[in-house]
Amino acid sequence: MLRVGMLTSGGDCQALNAxxxxxxxxxxxxxxxLEIYGFLNGYKGLIYGNYKLLSSSDFSGILTKGGTIIGxxxxxxxxxxxxxxxxxxxxxxxxxxxxxxxxxxLVILGGNGTQKSANMLRxxxxxxxxxxxxxxxxxxxxxxxxxxxxxxxxxxxxxDCIHTTAASHNRVFIVEVxxxxxxxxxxxxxxxxxxxxxxxxxxPYDIKKVIEAIEKRxxxxxxxxxxxxxxxxxxxxxxxxxxxxxxxKLEKSPYPSVxxxxxxxxxxxxxxxxxxxxxGHTQRGGSPTPYDRVLCTxxxxxxxxxxLEKDFGYMIAMVNGEIRRVPLENVAGKLKMVDPxxxxxxxxxxxxxxxxx
Ligand code: F6P
Numbered sequence: 305m306l307r308v309g310m311l312t313s314g315g316d317c318q319a320l321n322a323x324x325x326x327x328x329x330x331x332x333x334x335x336x337x338l339e340i341y342g343f344l345n346g347y348k349g350l351i352y353g354n355y356k357l358l359s360s361s362d363f364s365g366i367l368t369k370g371g372t373i374i375g376x377x378x379x380x381x382x383x384x385x386x387x388x389x390x391x392x393x394x395x396x397x398x399x400x401x402x403x404x405x406x407x408x409x410l411v412i413l414g415g416n417g418t419q420k421s422a423n424m425l426r427x428x429x430x431x432x433x434x435x436x437x438x439x440x441x442x443x444x445x446x447x448x449x450x451x452x453x454x455x456x457x458x459x460x461x462x463x464d465c466i467h468t469t470a471a472s473h474n475r476v477f478i479v480e481v482x483x484x485x486x487x488x489x490x491x492x493x494x495x496x497x498x499x500x501x502x503x504x505x506x507x508p509y510d511i512k513k514v515i516e517a518i519e520k521r522x523x524x525x526x527x528x529x530x531x532x533x534x535x536x537x538x539x540x541x542x543x544x545x546x547x548x549x550x551x552x553k554l555e556k557s558p559y560p561s562v563x564x565x566x567x568x569x570x571x572x573x574x575x576x577x578x579x580x581x582x583x584g585h586t587q588r589g590g591s592p593t594p595y596d597r598v599l600c601t602x603x604x605x606x607x608x609x610x611x612l613e614k615d616f617g618y619m620i621a622m623v624n625g626e627i628r629r630v631p632l633e634n635v636a637g638k639l640k641m642v643d644p645x646x647x648x649x650x651x652x653x654x655x656x657x658x659x660x661x
Contacts, residue, residue, distance in 0.1 A: 305337040308611060309355070309407045312372040313346035313379060313414040313421070315438070317451025319592035319600045320413055321366035321373055323435050326604015327411050327611075328363040334612055341405055342374035346414075347421060349374070350398045351388075355405075367601075368591045372413075381420040395428060402430055409611050413437050415449070416639065419619065423636035431616035433607050434632060435600075439588055441488035444638035445630045446621035450603065453595040455482070455587045456492045459532075462583040463497025466530060474527030476518060476570065476578045480535055480563040482587045487534045487642045489587070491649070494532030494657070501529065501658045503566075505536035506642045507649070508543035509660025511566075515573050517658035533563045540661075602627050 308331065312320050324342075331338055340358045343349030356374075366373060384394055402410065409431040412422040415438035422434045436443040439455035459481045470477045479499070481490040487504025494502035501517050503509045518529045542550055559565040567578040592600070599622065606627045607620045618629035642649065644661075653659065 305339065306331065306335050306611070307339045307341070307405060307407045309341045309343055309350070309402065309405065309410045310358075310374065311343040311346055311350055311410070311412055312374055312376045312437070313412065313418040314376060315378070315415070315588060316370075316372050316376050317437055317439050317588050318370045318454035318590060319450040319596040320371070320376075320437060321369045322592050322597050322600035323413055323437065323450055323604050324373070324411075325363045325366050326601045327435075327607045328358070328360070328604075330605045330608025331611065332360055332363075334608070341407070345375040346377040346418075347379040347384075347394075347398070348377050350401055350410075351379075351392070351394045352397070353401045353404070355401075367597055370588075370590050370592065378417075379421070381417045381424070384421055384424065395424070398425065399428060399430065407431075408614075409433060409616055411435065411607060411611075415440065416443060419443065419632065420636050423632040426617045426632055431614075432632070433610055433616060434619040435603050435607055436619055436621060439482060439489060440484045440486055442484065442486040442640050443619075443635070444640040445619060445635035446623065446640075447625065448599065448622050450592075450596050450600050451588070452488065452492075453599075454590070454593045455489055456496060457593055458587045458590065459489055459493030459583060460496040462581060462586075463493060463499060463530060463532060466581055467498065470528040470530055476529045476531070476574065476576065478531045478533050478563045478567055478578060478580045480533050480561060480580060480582045482584070483534050483536060485536045485641075486639065487536070490532050490534035490537075491642055491652075495648075495652055497530070497532065499530045499532035499657065501531040501660060502652065503531065503533045503537040503660050504642055505534055505538055507644045507659045507661050508538050508540045510540050511569055511573075511660075513658065514566075514660040515570065517660070518570070518574065531566075533566060535561060535563075537562055537566075
């Protein structure tokens with residue numbers, strides 16, 4: 305009998321179900337005696353023993369379905385070692401539930417924080433396999449995370465839609481793109497959507513340069529400008545602040561996000577209102593793209609193979625285009641950021657895109 309637990313933790317994305325299906329099909333095709341337990345709503349399910357036994361029909365018809373059939377929640381890594389409001393030791397509780405169900409392994413799908421907790425459980429002696437999920441694409445050690453390509457499509461659609469209205473009204477528009485502390489999604493959606501200016505957390509911007517770029521377009525007879533701005537974009541001045549000072553500044557800010565502050569500043573200088581569009585959580589919704597479906601099926605299959613071989617403690621990743629097992633201890637806690645000198649950034653600049661630097 306093979307007993308496997310699964311959980312999805314952190315922000316959801318379009319391809320979580322596709323990835324779980326990949327693992328489940330990879331196992332059920334090769335093992336007769338199989339039980340898969342889905343822990344409900346992320347690590348919370350594992351901590352409090354909330355789970356359901358999943359049957360093969362649960363994994364049918366979900367390749368194209370966004371969200372997660374077992375729910376998700378945020379359970380910050382830094383709070384894992386802090387007892388809950390009733391004094392429960394969360395790590396011990398997770399271990400007990402794992403042993404109570406006599407699990408052979410846990411398949412944990414999630415982003416950076418989730419991965420850190422998965423690695424902690426590995427250090428605690430549990431068998432874990434991690435599958436790298438996030439629309440942010442910021443997991444170190446994998447070329448790409450699942451969810452990223454699907455989110456690019458949605459963010460690109462948003463920029464495409466803004467293009468026509470911006471052109472009709474001769475307006476400057478900001479489209480604020482998700483991505484947490486990194487700029488991958490903004491960079492790719494910005495390029496795909498033909499943004500004129502792309503602002504990323506990794507390349508602090510100078511507002512004067514941004515204005516110069518807009519004015520250059522106006523002089524060239526282009527009445528509108530599209531800015532793709534990462535939710536974590538930061539000005540050169542703000543980048544000089546300590547993390548603590550910047551956090552305080554954001555807390556006190558009257559603006560709902562960095563884009564609104566930038567829009568106000570640009571509007572004042574340009575003498576015209578600048579509009580902001582925030583596609584927000586739509587970027588995590590809907591059906592996964594074919595790319596993500598294929599990626600998740602491959603990651604899931606390799607995850608199943610690792611389980612069948614009893615080879616645990618890995619993130620199943622895409623490394624130089626190949627699906628590989630990457631030791632969790634080598635990657636947990638590291639962030640993959642956009643390199644300001646990357647070829648793709650240089651190519652974008654060559655085509656006239658301003659990064660405000
Ligand atoms: O990590 C995925 C992500 O969508 C980030 O891009 C974003 O900053 C964050 O999650 C939003 O989190 P929440 O869903 O908790 O608002």
